[in-house]
Amino acid sequence: MAVQDSTDVALRGLIGGNELVAKHSAVNERGALRLDPIHGIEFRPTRPVPHEDGHVTEVARASWDIIGGPIVQVHITTTMPGRIRAWGLHQRSTDRLFVVSGLVKIAVFDGRLDSPTCGRVNEFTVSEKNPGLLVIPPNLYHGWKNIGTEEAVIINMPTSQYDYEGPDALDLSWDSEAASRIVPYRF
Numbered sequence: 191m192a193v194q195d196s197t198d199v200a201l202r203g204l205i206g207g208n209e210l211v212a213k214h215s216a217v218n219e220r221g222a223l224r225l226d227p228i229h230g231i232e233f234r235p236t237r238p239v240p241h242e243d244g245h246v247t248e249v250a251r252a253s254w255d256i257i258g259g260p261i262v263q264v265h266i267t268t269t270m271p272g273r274i275r276a277w278g279l280h281q282r283s284t285d286r287l288f289v290v291s292g293l294v295k296i297a298v299f300d301g302r303l304d305s306p307t308c309g310r311v312n313e314f315t316v317s318e319k320n321p322g323l324l325v326i327p328p329n330l331y332h333g334w335k336n337i338g339t340e341e342a343v344i345i346n347m348p349t350s351q352y353d354y355e356g357p358d359a360l361d362l363s364w365d366s367e368a369a370s371r372i373v374p375y376r377f
């Protein structure tokens with residue numbers, strides 16, 4: 191009884207201090223993502239299709255609403271284990287990201303003052319076991335961390351071609367003092 195009492199006191203202490211948190215799933219009972227999306231963000235989970243020698247995973251199809259426009263560039267960017275690439279922001283281009291391999295935590299912050307979801311953060315943990323196409327419209331801070339043990343391979347199909355003379359790519363270093371003031375998210 192004495193043990194129970196002291197456990198109870200310890201629990202109350204933790205709950206009061208917000209240390210003890212409920213372990214929510216990334217999906218709901220129907221398997222859909224449990225997430226309030228940032229205005230303009232879309233995620234289309236993809237089911238790998240088994241065949242006699244492996245799997246086919248669709249990355250993009252012109253018929254999907256989420257694609258939103260023609261594919262003008264496709265590139266692969268990789269991230270080494272433990273590395274963080276953040277925060278990027280495009281003023282005109284939309285990113286269309288697909289994690290081909292590796293385990294990646296992608297975070298997006300809506301700092302757009304005129305957005306109905308201003309201030310919101312979305313987090314997506316994606317991998318070859320949880321694949322999907324993530325569309326990130328312009329003017330959202332975004333980035334990711336490779337939380338796996340292998341080099342992560344990510345396909346991007348931005349809606350504009352990379353402009354060598356005037357890149358539409360702003361960078362706010364994730365470990366800068368400014369980032370800690372502006373973006374309420376820590377990897």
Ligand SMILES: Cc1cn([C@H]2C[C@H](O)[C@@H](COP(=O)(O)OP(=O)(O)O[C@H]3O[C@H](C)C(=O)[C@H](O)[C@H]3O)O2)c(=O)[nH]c1=O
Nearest residue numbers: 265267268275276277278279285332333334346352359
């Ligand atoms: C897209 C592109 C880039 N580059 C050069 C420019 C930079 O010196 C270097 C890395 O560029 P960037 O960080 O834009 O590339 P990504 O790794 O694809 O960036 C991605 O991760 C970050 C976090 C984001 O914020 C971007 O939105 C996201 O696309 O490659 C080229 O030479 N050609 C190209 O087509």
